[in-house]
Amino acid sequence: MKLRKIILTISFAATFSACSDLNIQPINVLGEGDIYGSNDGVMSQVARIYSRLPMEDFKYYYAAASPASMFNSSGALYKQMACLTGEAVGRDTQGADTETSPYWDEAYAEIRDINTLLENVPDHADALGETETKTYLAEARFCRAYTYYALVKRYGGVPLIATTIDYPASVDLAGTQIFRASEEAIWDFIAAELDEAIANLPETSPVKGRVNKYVAAAFKSRAMVHAGSIAKYNTIEQTQDQNGTTVRTCGVPSGRANDYYKAAFEAAQMVIAGGKYALYKGQWVAGDKAAQAKNFRALFLNETTENIFVKYYDANNATHSYDESVQPYQTKTGGNDSEVSPTMDFIEMFDGIAKDENGLFDNIDDNGYYRLFNSPLDAFANAEPRLRATVLLPMDTYRGKVIEIRRGIWTGNANSGKITPTAKEGDLGNVADLNDPLFSLASSLSTNLDPKSLVPLEAGDPHGAKMTPSGVNGPVSAWDFGNTGGTYLLKYLTETGPTTGGNSTQSWIEIRFAEVLLNQAEAAYELYQAGASEANYHNVAFTNINSIRERAGAIMLANEADLNSIDTVRKERRKELAFENKTYWDLKRWRIIANEQTNRHWRILNPFYSTNAKQYFLSVKYQEPRGGFQYNFTFDPKNYYQQIPVTETTKNPNTKQNPGF
Amino acid sequence: MKSIKHIVWSLLLMAVIASCGEDDNYPAPAEVFKGSIVDKETGEPLQTDIGPFTGGSGVRIRMMEYSWSATPQPYDMYTEMDGTFNNTKIFKGNYGVTVEGPFVAIPADTFDIAGTVEKNYEVEPFLRIEWVSEPVVNDDGTATVQVKISRGTANPDYQQALTEVWLYVSETQYVGAFSNANQTFSTMLTGATLPALDATVSITTGWPTGMPPMKPDAKQKFFPTYARNYFLRVGARINKQMIGTNVFNYTTVKEITTKAR
Numbered sequence: 001m002k003l004r005k006i007i008l009t010i011s012f013a014a015t016f017s018a019c020s021d022l023n024i025q026p027i028n029v030l031g032e033g034d035i036y037g038s039n040d041g042v043m044s045q046v047a048r049i050y051s052r053l054p055m056e057d058f059k060y061y062y063a064a065a066s067p068a069s070m071f072n073s074s075g076a077l078y079k080q081m082a083c084l085t086g087e088a089v090g091r092d093t094q095g096a097d098t099e100t101s102p103y104w105d106e107a108y109a110e111i112r113d114i115n116t117l118l119e120n121v122p123d124h125a126d127a128l129g130e131t132e133t134k135t136y137l138a139e140a141r142f143c144r145a146y147t148y149y150a151l152v153k154r155y156g157g158v159p160l161i162a163t164t165i166d167y168p169a170s171v172d173l174a175g176t177q178i179f180r181a182s183e184e185a186i187w188d189f190i191a192a193e194l195d196e197a198i199a200n201l202p203e204t205s206p207v208k209g210r211v212n213k214y215v216a217a218a219f220k221s222r223a224m225v226h227a228g229s230i231a232k233y234n235t236i237e238q239t240q241d242q243n244g245t246t247v248r249t250c251g252v253p254s255g256r257a258n259d260y261y262k263a264a265f266e267a268a269q270m271v272i273a274g275g276k277y278a279l280y281k282g283q284w285v286a287g288d289k290a291a292q293a294k295n296f297r298a299l300f301l302n303e304t305t306e307n308i309f310v311k312y313y314d315a316n317n318a319t320h321s322y323d324e325s326v327q328p329y330q331t332k333t334g335g336n337d338s339e340v341s342p343t344m345d346f347i348e349m350f351d352g353i354a355k356d357e358n359g360l361f362d363n364i365d366d367n368g369y370y371r372l373f374n375s376p377l378d379a380f381a382n383a384e385p386r387l388r389a390t391v392l393l394p395m396d397t398y399r400g401k402v403i404e405i406r407r408g409i410w411t412g413n414a415n416s417g418k419i420t421p422t423a424k425e426g427d428l429g430n431v432a433d434l435n436d437p438l439f440s441l442a443s444s445l446s447t448n449l450d451p452k453s454l455v456p457l458e459a460g461d462p463h464g465a466k467m468t469p470s471g472v473n474g475p476v477s478a479w480d481f482g483n484t485g486g487t488y489l490l491k492y493l494t495e496t497g498p499t500t501g502g503n504s505t506q507s508w509i510e511i512r513f514a515e516v517l518l519n520q521a522e523a524a525y526e527l528y529q530a531g532a533s534e535a536n537y538h539n540v541a542f543t544n545i546n547s548i549r550e551r552a553g554a555i556m557l558a559n560e561a562d563l564n565s566i567d568t569v570r571k572e573r574r575k576e577l578a579f580e581n582k583t584y585w586d587l588k589r590w591r592i593i594a595n596e597q598t599n600r601h602w603r604i605l606n607p608f609y610s611t612n613a614k615q616y617f618l619s620v621k622y623q624e625p626r627g628g629f630q631y632n633f634t635f636d637p638k639n640y641y642q643q644i645p646v647t648e649t650t651k652n653p654n655t656k657q658n659p660g661f
Numbered sequence: 662m663k664s665i666k667h668i669v670w671s672l673l674l675m676a677v678i679a680s681c682g683e684d685d686n687y688p689a690p691a692e693v694f695k696g697s698i699v700d701k702e703t704g705e706p707l708q709t710d711i712g713p714f715t716g717g718s719g720v721r722i723r724m725m726e727y728s729w730s731a732t733p734q735p736y737d738m739y740t741e742m743d744g745t746f747n748n749t750k751i752f753k754g755n756y757g758v759t760v761e762g763p764f765v766a767i768p769a770d771t772f773d774i775a776g777t778v779e780k781n782y783e784v785e786p787f788l789r790i791e792w793v794s795e796p797v798v799n800d801d802g803t804a805t806v807q808v809k810i811s812r813g814t815a816n817p818d819y820q821q822a823l824t825e826v827w828l829y830v831s832e833t834q835y836v837g838a839f840s841n842a843n844q845t846f847s848t849m850l851t852g853a854t855l856p857a858l859d860a861t862v863s864i865t866t867g868w869p870t871g872m873p874p875m876k877p878d879a880k881q882k883f884f885p886t887y888a889r890n891y892f893l894r895v896g897a898r899i900n901k902q903m904i905g906t907n908v909f910n911y912t913t914v915k916e917i918t919t920k921a922r
Contacts, residue, residue, distance in 0.1 A: 594907075630842070660902075
């Protein structure tokens with residue numbers, strides 16, 4: 001009781017002394033001064049801006065269910081972008097899909113974040129330090145250019161917001177309904193932002209993963225070559241009457257093409273002249289194809305001088321599910337597999353493989369019989385090292401195992417090595433539709449393992465007395481896990497480490513030196529064709545292509561005159577940057593994807609074993625229908641400019657929808 | 662805590678009560694907008710696809726109801742294969758109507774729709790494709806047609822090159838690019854296999870992915886060995902996109918019966 005009285009008296013007294021001005025800041029809420037007044041505070045915002053960059057990396061999932069984000073998606077497991085370009089086929093990519101979730105609200109949230117930083121940091125320059133302030137502002141401009149690039153390559157002209165819009169305090173609702181800027185204005189804005197960034201960023205990144213002057217220049221070469229292709233190859237035009245002014249929201253005046261190509265050329269030149277980056281050749285040995293393949297493969301799994309801008313993953317902070325998506329069935333420890341199987345259309349681009357007069361894989365000899373091989377891999381023995389480093393061919397070795405890919409066993413009479421092509425050779429449809437008793441096929445991976453399915457081999461067969469009809473990985477006739485195209489993807493796959501449960505840790509190389517050389521080669525060749533002569537453009541394109549080919553182990557161009565078509569430059573880009581989520585955007589900006597994909601089926605490899613010949617023959621045909629899917633690809637040209645989300649056109653009626661929607 | 666629960670519940674109840682009261686007893690839309698698209702020169706109905714589909718579109722009639730807003734959400738409708746349309750569920754109002762398809766762009770029109778409104782649009786198609794003779798059913802499980810493709814307009818903005826010619830074969834009376842997803846007997850002609858304009862052209866069925874030399878390893882597909890009906894139609898497009906996508910001009914539909922063999 002007494003204690004209570006004492007406490008009451010004390011607290012009574014305390015209240016008097018506590019009567020003070022309550023105009024103090026809350027201590028549990030961070031204010032502007034806390035964030036911007038310290039480098040740690042600013043870095044927390046910078047880190048967030050970086051983490052939300054619209055990068056098409058391992059965690060980019062074009063089929064994210066709207067309105068979920070396509071970026072940093074944990075569900076990037078099934079549909080892979082490489083299966084939209086003809087580079088590969090995939091079980092779950094059944095047609096010419098397009099992005100299913102819009103990138104708009106997310107983009108403008110990121111832009112506002114960046115605008116806020118740009119407006120606030122200069123006020124605290126004293127507390128932060130002059131160099132740090134300069135770097136933050138330049139980084140923010142790089143990120144803003146990066147975000148607008150993601151918008152313009154999808155939608156064309158978009159509202160150009162370079163300051164925070166203070167709604168509702170000083171801006172009314174009508175003031176937020178901003179018109180789309182012209183596409184040209186956005187490309188020019190990106191160039192201006194990157195020029196600012198290049199001028200103010202340091203020579204070397206302050207911390208691994210942050211940008212520097214050369215990252216901005218390399219990215220500028222990519223953005224400007226993209227703008228140049230739109231100016232040159234785009235034929236879609238859309239204008240909007242914006243309060244009396246006509247603005248071209250889709251398309252760029254063709255007269256600007258050379259400006260953009262020159263800007264790309266010079267930006268790339270800056271990276272090259274800086275001398276800090278080079279093509280990785282640490283394990284490369286002249287004339288040694290195996291070493292060259294090893295070198296190319298190592299490029300993607302190590303920190304090298306070729307890496308310019310990398311998104312780092314590691315086991316503690318951020319992981320992805322790349323392995324779980326593309327791994328062979330044979331080496332998986334759980335989860336998904338086999339979503340990317342490089343096509344014969346892709347493989348035929350490479351050197352060192354026997355091809356017929358049409359440039360197609362030569363699996364049939366001049367007498368019209370299948371060529372026979374002890375192993376399917378023998379057909380690729382002399383293949384270009386870059387191919388062997390990118391694609392896992394049937395019976396190649398991965399993680400210490402021979403990756404067994406076999407479509408079936410043929411038990412017919414080989415007539416001393418004269419096997420006539422099957423009825424399904426070069427054809428549509430499933431091999432199982434032949435109902436040919438001479439073909440032993442497995443309908444599923446489980447029936448493949450059934451002892452009753454084992455096919456007896458002839459006496460003296462090196463494989464023993466019996467063999468399963470399909471390889472361990474398949475392919476099988478019906479819808480199942482396992483291989484579908486006869487090959488697996490090897491680029492970015494590691495030899496050790498977890499392959500399941502989203503535990504992959506390979507870092508994503510967003511920009512590497514080879515891309516800078518290719519950007520410059522494309523810009524240079526386009527300028528050469530346009531008759532520009534400020535520099536020896538033809539020679540630069542020739543030199544760059546040959547540098548890339550030399551490192552790749554490909555056949556080099558003998559002399560400048562051999563470089564006589566933009567298609568040579570484009571093909572080199574498709575071979576070098578394959579499976580890096582870049583080819584799709586290249587095909588779109590060159591405006592060729594609609595022509596390539598009209599009722600198109602991709603060609604795949606089906607290895608068969610002949611019991612009588614005791615050798616393999618390789619059948620090439622169109623991707624087999626499974627699960628009712630016909631895998632017929634038709635790209636709708638209306639998707640060159642994607643649909644602006646209807647939620648946006650409703651909120652902001654001044655946003656004109658893209659043509660075709 | 663208990664009183665908060667009571668407050669929340671009573672607020673919810675009030676909200677529910679407030680929202681019931683307004684039944685949607687408004688009358689259903691019942692105005693009729695019908696009509697046809699015809700070839701200006703021949704007076705024939707314009708042959709087209711039905712609706713939007715992957716890789717193209719038929720004739721789109723975009724209606725903007727300006728009765729309430731200057732920037733409404735568009736209401737799109739599409740025509741039948743012969744260019745006719747009949748929509749009996751239009752709200753009464755003032756509409757801006759734009760008709761787009763495989764023909765020279767025509768200006769938009771604004772008018773009121775009340776009762777029945779009929780509009781017949783005369784257009785210049787990009788291409789005119791005519792049957793030269795009846796389709797011939799061959800003994801080997803194919804069919805051959807003869808058509809003539811010519812330009813339907815002299816307008817200088819629409820003289821782009823012929824890009825794609827198809828002989829569509831369908832199991833139903835719906836034939837065309839819109840209904841061709843997995844048809845195995847259609848024939849695609851592109852690039853080097855494109856026919857010339859203003860000349861009689863023979864096309865045989867069975868090359869759905871293209872034929873040599875465009876697809877050197879393609880195999881011709883033959884009809885099943887029993888007799889059955891198919892519907893044939895020839896379509897073509899020039900390298901000019903309308904409505905942001907590919908648009909095709911067509912012949913009329915012809916039916917054949919294959920031979921048992």
